[in-house]
Amino acid sequence: MKEYQNTLSIGALEEGFVLDHIEAGHAMTIYRYLKLGKLDCTVAIIKNAVSSKMGRKDIIKVACPVDYLDLDVLGFIDHNITVDVIKDGKIIDKKHLTLPKQVTNVISCKNPRCITSIEQGLDQIFVLADPENRLYRCRYCEEKWDGILKK
Amino acid sequence: MGIRHLMSPLDFSVEETEKLLDLAQDIEQHRDRYSHICDGKRIATLFYEPSTRTRLSFEAAMMNLGGKVLGFHSESSSSATKGESVADTIRIVSCYADIAAMRHPKEGAPLVASLKSGIPVINAGDGGHQHPTQTLTDMLTIRSLKGRLGNLRIGLCGDLKFGRTVHSLIESLSRYEGISFVLISPEELRVPSYVRNGMRAKGIPFEEVVRLDKDTMSGLDVLYMTRVQKERFFNEADYVRMKDFYILDREKMLVAPEDMIVLHPLPRVNEIAVDVDDDPRACYFRQAQYGVYARMALILTLLGIEVKK
Secondary structure, X not given: OOOXXXXXXXXXXXXXXXXXXXXXXXXXXXXXXOOHHHOOOOEEEEEEEEEOOOEEEEEEEEOXXXXXXXXXXXXXXXXXXXXXXXXXXXXEEEEOOOOOOEEEOOOOOOOOOEHHHOOOOOOOEXXXXXXXXXXXXXXXXXXXXXXXXXX | OOOOOEOOHHHXXXXXHHHHHHHHHHHHHOHHHHOOOOOOOEEEEEXXXXXXXXXXXXXXXXXXXXXXXXXXXXXXXXXXXXXOOHHHHHHHHXXXXXXXXXXXXXXXXXXXXXXXXXXXXXXXXXXXOEOHHHHHHHHHHHHHHHOOOOXXXXXXXXXXXXXXXXXXXXXXXXXXXXXXXXXXXOHHHOOOHHHHHHHHHHOOOEEEEOOOOHHHHOOOOEEEEOOOOHHHOOOHHHHHHHOOOOOEOHHHHHOOOOOOEEEOOOOOOOOEOHHHOOOOOEOHHHHHHHHHHHHHHHHHHHHOOOOOO
């Protein structure tokens, strides 16, 4: 049986940003939460790329200015992802992700007893309660959030 | 200064709590001094679920201060049945009253109200989340009857998992020196891990036991009994299995310390036998009286009204 070569070349990015070191298998989750589907620029999703550090990883390349990227949302999902800003085919900046103090309308509270389950027009707000353990709690009912990326 | 609300007992610092409890004790001792201090003021009691005790306590508190009361006592008698949001309701009520007390089955509802309110909002219980005026009541009762809030060994018995009064009381008393807890519950109703971790982080000594017996009660200054609340269970079978796990009766009181007071947020069902009621250590009905003083002090504090002594 033919062995498939585990490499694939994707064209270099002239201008835009690269999300690197995404845990393998999570690129589409990141794509959805960052609403990259709404952009009308080129987006390349690379799954299961070989990584010396992680074994396997996902990468997303986006050919649009980095201003379109919500760093808070990305930091909330996984602050270990690296963001390389590309101009003229070269990395000109690396954005460092931090845990945002709060995120609004990114995730929804799953507590059926929470007021967010019935009140119309209420923002879904989660507040960073314990930075050490990356623990977020619903602003209203204080239910904890277990994280988007399930291990 | 902006409008002050009360959502959680920890909204008040230790100093603010002590000041409020001092005021409550002054109210207890000088009722006449406060009987007209809120003339012309109104409290709206917005109760989306039934609660005889808490609602009447708020209403009695405002009437004792000379103020008036308006409101509703169930969701079915409010505009919520027409689909009105909590945010809209409080905006309207802000036009009719000077302060509001809200009970709601959904957790965080009073917080939503406070964000849109033009008047102070008091959380009068939101689901299994917070019930700060019960905590103030408990603290006032303990301080009045034991003379202090520090250096106490507190036993908490019953539903320690869903019992919000227990969680709030632990967090509030953990701010005082020399506090230790004995947590008495069936395995399934132990305190949530965040409460346990909170005590550990603050270095508060505590032990968890299943039996309510002489050894457990030995050295207790306060025994705080709680009801297993049917409304907190999704499964009827679990409730039936747990509801009569603890019954404090005269026989058990015979082996309890002579200076141990028994408290209960009420209503009680079977967890305290009626033959305990006449025991001088049974203080749960006095606790209800202290609840009125605590709420009177809270109303004055949030309205920024000071009495001239």
